[in-house]
């Protein structure tokens with residue numbers, strides 16, 4: 250004997266049985282069924298619709314994380330270039346300071 254699941258018509262509220270396998274199929278794929286008084290009805294949220302929504306959310310998350318990853322790569326690259334630039338400026342300032350120190354020694358040496 251088939252398992253019957255009780256449903257109530259969304260229009261006239263009459264209780265009626267729907268075979269479990271058929272109900273599962275309607276929940277998974279959608280489709281219209283009728284109460285004994287002939288009112289058409291369907292389940293509003295099918296498994297396929299839920300999976301499609303989940304898939305869309307996953308795609309959006311994937312896009313978000315890919316954009317975040319690309320932004321991180323850009324920021325890291327920018328930070329590397331900045332560090333190299335500062336290192337160059339420090340080297341240049343060090344060299345200039347050493348040259349000035351050398352010139353100062355020459356001046357001081359000349360006074361003695």
Ligand SMILES: [Zn+2]
Nearest residue numbers: 258261284288
């Ligand atoms: Zn009905």
